[in-house]
Amino acid sequence: MKKEFSKLYARGGWKRGDGETASGAGSTLQYTEQIRNELPALFAKYAVKTLLDAPCGDFNWFSHIDVGAMDYIGMDIVDAMVADNTRKYGSRQRRFISGDASTTPLPKADMLLCRDLMRHIKLEASLDVLRNFVRSGTPWLLATSYVVRHNADIEKNFGSRPINLMIEPFFLPKPRLKIYDSIEGFRKRYLCLWSREEVEAALARSATARTARIDAGARSLDALYDEITAFQATREKLSGGSRRDETLVMLEAIRELIKAMGAEVN
Ligand SMILES: C[S@@+](CC[C@H](N)C(=O)[O-])C[C@H]1O[C@@H](n2cnc3c(N)ncnc32)[C@H](O)[C@@H]1O
Numbered sequence: 001m002k003k004e005f006s007k008l009y010a011r012g013g014w015k016r017g018d019g020e021t022a023s024g025a026g027s028t029l030q031y032t033e034q035i036r037n038e039l040p041a042l043f044a045k046y047a048v049k050t051l052l053d054a055p056c057g058d059f060n061w062f063s064h065i066d067v068g069a070m071d072y073i074g075m076d077i078v079d080a081m082v083a084d085n086t087r088k089y090g091s092r093q094r095r096f097i098s099g100d101a102s103t104t105p106l107p108k109a110d111m112l113l114c115r116d117l118m119r120h121i122k123l124e125a126s127l128d129v130l131r132n133f134v135r136s137g138t139p140w141l142l143a144t145s146y147v148v149r150h151n152a153d154i155e156k157n158f159g160s161r162p163i164n165l166m167i168e169p170f171f172l173p174k175p176r177l178k179i180y181d182s183i184e185g186f187r188k189r190y191l192c193l194w195s196r197e198e199v200e201a202a203l204a205r206s207a208t209a210r211t212a213r214i215d216a217g218a219r220s221l222d223a224l225y226d227e228i229t230a231f232q233a234t235r236e237k238l239s240g241g242s243r244r245d246e247t248l249v250m251l252e253a254i255r256e257l258i259k260a261m262g263a264e265v266n
Pocket residue numbers: 001005006023024026027054055056057058059075076077078099100101102114115116117120121
């Protein structure tokens with residue numbers, strides 16, 4: 001995913017209109033007015049002394065927030081953007097680092113802001129971001145969640161569709177609080193706050209649901225296998241021959257694969 005996002009940044013990013021920001025239409029000053037107004041109070045309420053913002057994008061809207069003495073660490077997968085941010089905005093209080101939020105060990109902070117990332121990456125990579133957050137020991141997660149009924153997956157880690165963190169495969173509970181993060185003409189979405197414990201429990205629910213899905217798949221396949229075997233037996237009896245059906249061979253292979261998946265998940 002690093003290659004695709006880096007290429008996009010090299011082409012100027014998700015620029016729109018007057019090219020105000022490389023991070024897309026959701027990162028302009030107009031779009032972020034409400035969150036820019038509300039975030040300082042939220043940071044104060046949760047005593048955030050160090051914030052990890054992953055992904056930080058080009059830091060366009062965040063550079064307009066007065067966060068007082070708070071330390072800020074911005075992480076993004078695009079090295080060139082991190083270098084540009086460091087040159088433009090870096091200071092002792094503001095650091096920018098390169099990293100993949102789904103795999104790079106995250107520095108421990110008081111809160112992880114994960115805005116507008118998961119809709120661009122695969123569901124499994126998004127679950128990895130949540131696992132990575134839990135491992136980091138950071139107590140609070142503030143992340144983007146849309147209002148949709150189904151979370152579709154995408155082919156690769158470089159696409160776009162709305163993601164709801166409160167339904168399968170994420171299963172996060174109702175957030176402690178949420179800030180409306182959209183404007184007219186765009187889909188409804190919120191920045192939602194969860195504790196590390198809530199995210200950890202949701203990941204356990206996600207793993208249980210995955211095992212159940214695999215078990216159900218294995219059961220349907222067993223039933224299909226039995227049906228085909230019975231059909232084959234009848235056909236053989238009628239024709240008097242014995243011919244191994246390729247479908248059965250394929251099903252056996254799939255059955256073995258599903259067994260292996262189940263073993264891996266458990
Ligand atoms: C739509 S922008 C949002 C940036 C920022 N959060 C904001 O609100 O303006 C998405 C950003 O995610 C970065 N990105 C994509 N995949 C990433 C990953 N796995 N880890 C860290 N950053 C990633 C991209 O380079 C891009 O800067």
